[in-house]
Amino acid sequence: MKKKVAFYTLGCKLNFSETSTIARGFQEDGFDRVEFSEHADMYVVNTCSVTENADKRFKTIVKQAQKINPEAFVAAIGCYAQLKPEELAAVDGVDLVLGATEKFKITDYINDLTKNDFGEVHSCEIEEADFYVGSYAIGDRTRAFLKVQDGCDYKCTYCTIPLARGISRSDTLQNVLNNAAEISAKGIKEIVLTGVNIGDYGKGEFGNKTHEHTFLDLVKALDRVEGIHRLRISSIEPNLLKNETIDFVSQSNSFVPHFHIPLQSGSDDILKLMRRRYMSSLYIDRVNKIKETMPHACIGVDVIVGFPGETDEHFLETYHFLNELDISYLHVFTYSERDNTAAAEMGGVVSKQVRNKRSKMLRGLSVKKRRAFYEGQLGKTHQVLFEGENKEGYIHGFTSNYVKVKSPWNPALVNTLHEVSLTEIDEDGLVRLEFEKSFTEV
Incomplete structure (x- = not known):
């Protein structure tokens, strides 16, 4: 009888693409993949470290797995597993914790799936995460997430991703094109490009900071791949979204008029505290440029509320900034302290109650913005x-x-x-x- 393995993914599209590739590796090694709600011999949880909620959910997910099969082997991989491996290993029922580089060789670390008395940890120093592993996820028959880049060289004061995923590095252009063609051959109509900082595409492995190809090169090359009906850019930093890329997308065969651009704050004071690489004026320029070339384009925005030092005035600055901007929806994140980040040491801590209130206000604004955008598309x-x-x-x-x-x-x-x-x-x-x-x- 084939052993059965099930997967649970927390977090972003990038995690989903990596889970899918790791799952295919199990299937190549003779495992049957089943749903997480089914009886399995092994459960793999791909963790996230971006929010406090993702941290807490890990224990609940492990309990769910144990309830289905108390004898199942449980492994934790992903960002939280890299940042706090010992903490995850101590969770009751966890047998194996793998860090940023080890997760792609997970089948090398499992034996006969006998449960361990204590969680076993294999986690590299993050400086060793300097090679690239390509991946893509096929969730249903309509859309696939294609990883093109990993890691980040930015030093935003609230973010743990560079600690969890290492330096910025990219897949080769030819590999991306091969993966795109493979996805297309499966009858999938849409590909979503994903990564940690995809606008930084082109940096090679082992800390090589020269760009062999740019993000624009990638976009142009993918647009020529036969059989792809739609290409969607997931999230791209405003300082890396160039006019040339916007112009190309507006004339593209396959790229759709949809951009997701992190803002994080509409206050320049807070952007400086966050160590973002732009001011609000640049963000306005990006939105205006998109709307000039593609009036019907959808623009999504990431924003963080309750960052240390964010006063009522700063928050209202953000609220009014977003209210006046021609955007389509918001992804609102309530700031949560992350260990080993500069923001966690800052003064001016905003109470949880105020954070939640601000979050609710922006979510209400998002509903209003989405409705207005949808109304603007009626009759088209x-x-x-x-x-x-x-x-x-x-x-x-x-x-x-x-x-x-x-x-x-x-x-x-x-x-x-x-x-x-x-x-x-x-x-x-x-x-x-x-x-x-x-x-x-x-």
């Missing part, structure tokens, strides 16, 4: 890629510019592209489509 025709799940009698999909739509469930629509006219927003905030009236298959 867009291309929708439909996904594969039946959710309460509806099938969902996204336009190229990231408007979420729904239509009565029809299995024939799964993984198909249709030209649709957007006519009405339903009570849940999504654009509702009636198949007979508004669909033309592409």
Whole structure:
């Protein structure tokens, strides 16, 4: 009988792409992959260190695995496993903890899956994480996350990612193109480019800081890969999103008009404390440039509330900045202290109550912004890629510019592209489509 392995991924698209590649390695070694809710001989949890909540969820997930099979071998990998391996190893039921480089060779570290009395740790010094491992994730038949870059050379005062993932380094252009072609050959219609700092694409391995290729080179090359219907840039720093890239996307065959650009704060005082590499004026320039070339483009924004030293005035500066900006939605993060970061030592600590209040205000603003963006798309025709799940009698999909739509469930629509006219927003905030009236298959 084949051994069964199950995976649980916390955190970002990059983690999902790496989990998927690691899972394929298990399957090549003779394991059967099953859902995390099923009985398995081994459970692997890919951890995240960005938020306090992701840290806490780890224990809950391990308990879930033990409840399904108390004898199962449990391994922890990922960012939290690199930062605090001993802490994870001490969690009841954990047998193995692997750091940033070891996770890609996980099957080398497991024996007959006999449980250990104590969690075994194999974790490198992060300086040793100087080589690149490519990966991609296929979650359903419609979209894949393709990793093109790893690590970060920035020193933002709140962030643990450089400590968890090491220096900035990239896949070779040819490898990325090969992976993209492989994904396309599986019938997947959309690829989302992912990494820690993808705008920094081109830095090689072993600390080589010369860019053999730029992010623009990557974008241009991917646009020529046959069979890819859609390419989406996940998250890119505003200082690395160049005019040339925006211009190219506006004329592209495959790249969609959707950008996700971290802001973190609309206050220049706070941006300086965060050690971000731009001021708010540059961010305005990026948004204006996108909207000039692609008025229908969707722009998502990351923002952190409750950073040390953020006064009411600073927060209102951020709120008004975002309110006046032509953006489409927000990802709001409530600041949480992370060990070994400069921000954790700063004064001016904002109370949890105030952090939560500010977070709620910005989430409300996000709802308003998304609604306004959706309303601005009504009466227009867009291309929708439909996904594969039946959710309460509806099938969902996204336009190229990231408007979420729904239509009565029809299995024939799964993984198909249709030209649709957007006519009405339903009570849940999504654009509702009636198949007979508004669909033309592409």
